Amino acid sequence: MSQTPVSSPRFGMRMNATGIISGLIILCWAVIAVIGPTFAPHAPGDIVDFDFFGPMSEQLWLGSDYLGRDIFSRILLGTRYTVGISFGAVCIACFSGVVLGMTAAVTGGYFDTILSRVLDALNSIPSKLFGLVMVAAIGSSIPVLVILLAVIYTPGSYRFARALAVNCNTMDYVAVARARGEKTLYLIFQEILPNITGPVLADLGLRFVFIVLLLSGLSFLGLGVQPPNADWGSLVKENIGGLAFAAPAVIAPCLAIASLTISVNLLIDNLPVKIRDRS
Amino acid sequence: MPGQMTLLVLGRLGVTLLTLLIVSFVVFGATLLLPGDVVEILLGQAATPEAVAGLREAMHLDSPALVRYGQWLLGMAQGDFGMSYANNMPIADMIGGRLANTLRLAAVTSAIAVPLALFLGVTTAMYRGSSYDRMVTAAIVSVISVPEFLIATFAVLVFAVWLKWLPALSLANEVQGFGQLLKVFAMPVITLTFVISAQMIRMTRAAVIDALKMPYVEMALLKGASPTRMVLRHALPNAIGPIANAIALSLSYLLGGVIIVETIFNYPGIAKLMVDAVSTRDLPLIQSCAMIFCFGFLLLITIADIIAILSNPRLRK
Numbered sequence: 001m002s003q004t005p006v007s008s009p010r011f012g013m014r015m016n017a018t019g020i021i022s023g024l025i026i027l028c029w030a031v032i033a034v035i036g037p038t039f040a041p042h043a044p045g046d047i048v049d050f051d052f053f054g055p056m057s058e059q060l061w062l063g064s065d066y067l068g069r070d071i072f073s074r075i076l077l078g079t080r081y082t083v084g085i086s087f088g089a090v091c092i093a094c095f096s097g098v099v100l101g102m103t104a105a106v107t108g109g110y111f112d113t114i115l116s117r118v119l120d121a122l123n124s125i126p127s128k129l130f131g132l133v134m135v136a137a138i139g140s141s142i143p144v145l146v147i148l149l150a151v152i153y154t155p156g157s158y159r160f161a162r163a164l165a166v167n168c169n170t171m172d173y174v175a176v177a178r179a180r181g182e183k184t185l186y187l188i189f190q191e192i193l194p195n196i197t198g199p200v201l202a203d204l205g206l207r208f209v210f211i212v213l214l215l216s217g218l219s220f221l222g223l224g225v226q227p228p229n230a231d232w233g234s235l236v237k238e239n240i241g242g243l244a245f246a247a248p249a250v251i252a253p254c255l256a257i258a259s260l261t262i263s264v265n266l267l268i269d270n271l272p273v274k275i276r277d278r279s
Numbered sequence: 280m281p282g283q284m285t286l287l288v289l290g291r292l293g294v295t296l297l298t299l300l301i302v303s304f305v306v307f308g309a310t311l312l313l314p315g316d317v318v319e320i321l322l323g324q325a326a327t328p329e330a331v332a333g334l335r336e337a338m339h340l341d342s343p344a345l346v347r348y349g350q351w352l353l354g355m356a357q358g359d360f361g362m363s364y365a366n367n368m369p370i371a372d373m374i375g376g377r378l379a380n381t382l383r384l385a386a387v388t389s390a391i392a393v394p395l396a397l398f399l400g401v402t403t404a405m406y407r408g409s410s411y412d413r414m415v416t417a418a419i420v421s422v423i424s425v426p427e428f429l430i431a432t433f434a435v436l437v438f439a440v441w442l443k444w445l446p447a448l449s450l451a452n453e454v455q456g457f458g459q460l461l462k463v464f465a466m467p468v469i470t471l472t473f474v475i476s477a478q479m480i481r482m483t484r485a486a487v488i489d490a491l492k493m494p495y496v497e498m499a500l501l502k503g504a505s506p507t508r509m510v511l512r513h514a515l516p517n518a519i520g521p522i523a524n525a526i527a528l529s530l531s532y533l534l535g536g537v538i539i540v541e542t543i544f545n546y547p548g549i550a551k552l553m554v555d556a557v558s559t560r561d562l563p564l565i566q567s568c569a570m571i572f573c574f575g576f577l578l579l580i581t582i583a584d585i586i587a588i589l590s591n592p593r594l595r596k
Binding site for chain 1: 297309
């Protein structure tokens with residue numbers, strides 16, 4: 001972590017330029033994911049160029065793909081798949097991971113031990129491998145992908161949240177609340193959660209990057225989002241044949257992925273220490 | 280009387296075995312998720328009921344899932360991986376040569392990546408805050424945050440398309456002589472080296488910086504030791520444990536990389552075999568490959584943890 005001391009009294013008051021720029025890029029992709037396809041100059045499925053792997057031009061801003069479709073429009077629509085699926089998956093993963101983690105930390109005992117052991121074992125299956133096996137078994141569709149990615153990244157989120165909650169659990173105010181006779185649910189949501197929100201959100205961002213990477217990887221292998229739909233990973237796969245002529249059709253989706261994931265990483269690295277602090 | 284350290288190591292090995300068991304359960308469980316009957320999928324719609332029943336019996340699909348799981352696990356422990364659905368060959372034969380190819384790729388990559396990462400990790404820690412350090416760190420963040428296929432794509436773009444030094448595809452069975460070997464391995468190895476060195480440099484840098492913060496390093500500085508000597512003689516020996524741990528851990532990243540790299544470069548390794556098996560839904564083959572991968576992964580992680588235990592001097596008696 002960088003050593004610049006940031007002592008901001010409030011959220012976002014003192015963020016450096018890198019953080020702000022990466023935040024803007026993320027915001028931009030989020031907006032595109034929601035309203036982008038309505039601004040697409042061409043329908044994503046239409047063949048608009050007689051040539052394939054066409055160069056950038058006034059009509060086709062980022063050239064055409066292997067069938068002569070407009071890459072710019074396809075990236076706009078692909079944003080929705082990449083960002084949407086990843087965001088859905090990361091929300092489910094973090095919600096279940098954090099709730100289970102806090103419950104395990106507060107309850108302790110056998111529940112904690114068994115859950116931790118099983119989730120650690122799941123965590124030790126390499127994510128790409130897990131994805132391959134599951135896609136082989138149940139096939140690939142968008143709901144399946146969301147659930148699969150969520151399941152793969154729940155153990156990591158659980159482990160992180162549990163470690164934070166265990167620290168929190170030893171605090172006096174938790175002991176006081178327990179002595180008052182509060183129930184587990186109250187302890188979790190009223191006493192623990194407000195005190196771990198910052199790090200949990202930073203973790204959510206990191207996990208979002210992992211999910212985007214895994215989703216793109218699976219799509220690249222042809223196991224993620226299925227044609228005719230295409231996320232950024234599928235766009236790279238579809239147009240990989242254009243690599244030999246350095247076609248914009250393959251480079252543009254690559255840049256899209258890189259800009260999103262690098263921005264999220266940089267934003268998290270440049271968050272004020274108060275939010276990011278993971279100790 | 281076994282020491283504390285022996286107990287810790289044994290405990291860690293126990294955890295690994297337990298994990299492997301849970302992993303095998305999950306991998307086997309994936310077969311049960313398959314919608315429809317495996318036999319009917321295999322034989323197609325024109326299958327007669329007799330043929331279906333016959334194949335079911337031949338594949339032992341009539342016994343309960345737990346019994347099949349036991350048989351599968353026992354067979355695997357004895358090196359019998361079963362038969363492939365797609366081409367009815369023993370899986371052990373299909374995997375054999377492919378596994379050697381993948382291991383060769385991994386070995387060449389490690390031989391390049393480990394020294395490179397150590398050098399960059401130690402030097403960035405020595406000159407931390409300098410523009411050299413910031414450049415390397417920025418490169419690492421970029422490499423870590425993009426998917427492996429992107430690195431492969433850019434490697435092809437730079438080395439094969441723009442510089443025209445190397446062929447974009449690699450086929451390991453046409454290797455004659457050292458020069459050709461170099462050409463075939465170059466692209467996959469370059470890509471994998473990027474993928475695993477990034478993590479290794481990051482962790483090595485952190486470990487050396489931690490060691491450099493110790494009072495005895497300050498002491499060495501005060502007595503007039505040169506920066507190089509301070510790092511190599513005083514800080515590095517104490518960072519060996521964390522660094523070895525980082526190396527073992529980073530090598531486990533080879534796995535994710537190898538799946539992508541073998542596919543994109545058409546390298547005839549075990550990961551390519553597995554990805555192909557996914558498209559033909561050849562579950563026994565996928566299961567076997569997955570177990571081999573998980574075994575390798577767990578092995579590396581266990582080694583990393585054991586090194587961490589062994590390198591902690593407080594546990595030595």
